[in-house]
Amino acid sequence: MASSTPLFLILFVILPIFMGRFSNAQLDTSLYAKSCPQLFPTIRGVVQTAIKKEARMGASLLRLHFHDCFVNGCDASNLLDDSPSFKSEKAATPNRNSARGFEVIDQIKSAVEKVCPGVVSCADILAITARDSVAILGGPAWDVKLGRKDSLTANFALANATNTIPAANASLSALLSSFQNHGLSTRDLVALYGAHTIGVARCTNFRQHIYQDKNIDPSFARSNQGRCPKNNGNGDNNLAPLDAQSPTKFDNTYFKTLLNKQAILHSDQELYNGGSTDALVRTYATNPHAFISDFTASIIKMGDIKPLTGSQGQIRKNCRRAN
Structure with missing residues (x-):
């Protein structure tokens, strides 16, 4: 039997429900403007x-x-x-x-x-x-x-799990798969890996790359072998900069190290190793504005991955434990 309720009344009742659910799932840059101005x-x-x-x-x-x-x-x-x-x-x-x-x-x-x-x-x-x-x-x-x-x-x-957070020895296909699983594109992958323009890596994560890999500048490999002994267990926590040229400055020099095959991590050098991401690496190495623009867009996009909103989750009083 057909309903006698006018369509506009049905929409009047249903639309606010769906809009409420939709708005609860949205993030807002001005959310705390009044509730926490400081x-x-x-x-x-x-x-x-x-x-x-x-x-x-x-x-x-x-x-x-x-x-x-x-x-x-x-x-x-x-x-x-x-x-x-x-x-x-x-x-x-x-x-x-x-x-x-x-x-x-x-x-x-x-x-x-x-x-x-x-x-x-x-x-x-x-x-x-x-x-x-x-x-x-x-x-x-x-x-x-x-x-x-x-x-x-x-x-x-x-x-x-091996396919969740990319490992230091990951192949390009593994990197692409991990990012795709999180709704992130190839461009997002390369741009976000540009964050390795700052920070350091532990010897245990780059030992294999500097001793066994071929896609690395030989002199660069030798210069890092002194801080990372070949035998496992020795110097595992010794550190090397991810971007030796400017390790505490957020810039595009990381991509220049990839062009020179001077990445300290195998996974980083995979971004410039004859594969589908080579062109993006070259672009970011020569055009810092392109890198900054894409990095900004990609990290905002990453921050949208499955947030808990509305009645989901809680606001913890202590970040180390649930309320």
Whole structure:
């Protein structure tokens, strides 16, 4: 039997429901303008102090945002410590003895809670901190989309899976697959890997590349062998810059190192090794404006990966544990 209810009445009732669901899923750059007007200067002050104390910290904080979004979306799950009900992502292979900056996030959260308690999520703090780290080190600034909620649990198994967070020895096909699984394009891959213009790598992650790979400049390989002994277990935590030319400045020199086959990581050099990403690497190496523009667009896009919004998740009082 046909309904006698006028169509416009049905739409009047249904559309607000769907629009509500749609709007709950959206992130908004001005979300905290009234509820926490001191948010941005509060976070930036702590990040500036941390980077002034240790320039490497900027790369570490940026990396936390990346590793968060690639496991169940941008929900601050990687900040959670072990609990009786789950194992922390901090112990997963991509993070163990590598992910750092958690104490700085604690300081930021404490400072934010003083100016607007219970308002700003840890996931949003990670996104803002990543932006500030890049900008403080000479890179671009962008309007951060906000409104993420924090997860109540971590996912150690997913964080530890080989196709979730790209490994230091990953092939180009593995890199492309990982990024595609997260809704990110080839351009996003190359642009976001440009973040390796800052930071360092551990010997355990580049040992194979400098001793066994052929797609590396021989003199560059030899110069790094002194800091990374060939035998496993010796000097595993010794460090080398990802971009030896300007390791604490966010610029496009990382791509120039790829052209010279002087990437410290196998996965980095895979971006310029006769494959489908070579042209983008050449573009970014010669056109810093193209790199900055694409990096900004890609990191904003990455921040949109499966956020918890609306009634999902919570705003943690302490980033290390659920409320």
